[in-house]
Amino acid sequence: MKMGICDTTFARFNMAGAAMDQIKSQVANIKFVERTVPGVKDLPVASKKLIEEEGCELVMAFGMPGPEDIDKVCAHEASTGLIQAQLMTNTHIIEVFVHEDEGIDDKDLKVLAENRAREHADNVVKMLFKPKKMKREAGTGMREGRENKGAL
Numbered sequence: 001m002k003m004g005i006c007d008t009t010f011a012r013f014n015m016a017g018a019a020m021d022q023i024k025s026q027v028a029n030i031k032f033v034e035r036t037v038p039g040v041k042d043l044p045v046a047s048k049k050l051i052e053e054e055g056c057e058l059v060m061a062f063g064m065p066g067p068e069d070i071d072k073v074c075a076h077e078a079s080t081g082l083i084q085a086q087l088m089t090n091t092h093i094i095e096v097f098v099h100e101d102e103g104i105d106d107k108d109l110k111v112l113a114e115n116r117a118r119e120h121a122d123n124v125v126k127m128l129f130k131p132k133k134m135k136r137e138a139g140t141g142m143r144e145g146r147e148n149k150g151a152l
């Protein structure tokens with residue numbers, strides 16, 4: 001199968017690389033089609049093109065919104081665009097965003113970005129190839145990048 005991988009130059013960590021490494025360690029027959037754009041607001045159309053023009057069955061979209069108010073507005077606009085692109089194409093675009101101010105410091109941000117990318121990649125593998133495993137995790141308080149919350 002073909003999977004789209006879209007990331008940005010604005011981000012401060014190569015989340016796409018970590019995610020592809022994680023998927024390749026679990027799935028043999030997968031072809032990645034990669035695109036890089038400047039920032040998060042450019043992800044929706046790039047993802048839509050990966051689906052419509054390249055035949056990707058799912059896209060992972062990686063971004064890192066900055067800490068300023070304007071960055072958070074951009075991130076919200078990008079999310080809205082990604083949802084619209086999913087509805088227009090009837091295809092999942094898994095948004096993997098790490099907000100720069102989620103990190104306590106640069107070291108923590110790097111660990112968080114890598115873990116979030118890898119754990120979303122695990123989710124994608126489950127969604128596509130192990131739906132029963134995904135189903136078993138329903139309601140269990142899973143989180144990507146930090147400790148799971150656990151079920152109530």
Ligand SMILES: Cc1nc2c(=O)[nH]c(=O)nc-2n(C[C@H](O)[C@H](O)[C@H](O)CO)c1C
Binds near residue numbers: 067
């Ligand atoms: C203010 C701003 N903040 C961010 C951000 O926090 N993260 C990000 O990835 N990109 C940002 N951008 C760039 C836009 O997403 C986009 O690349 C430009 O507006 C060009 O279309 C902008 C313009």
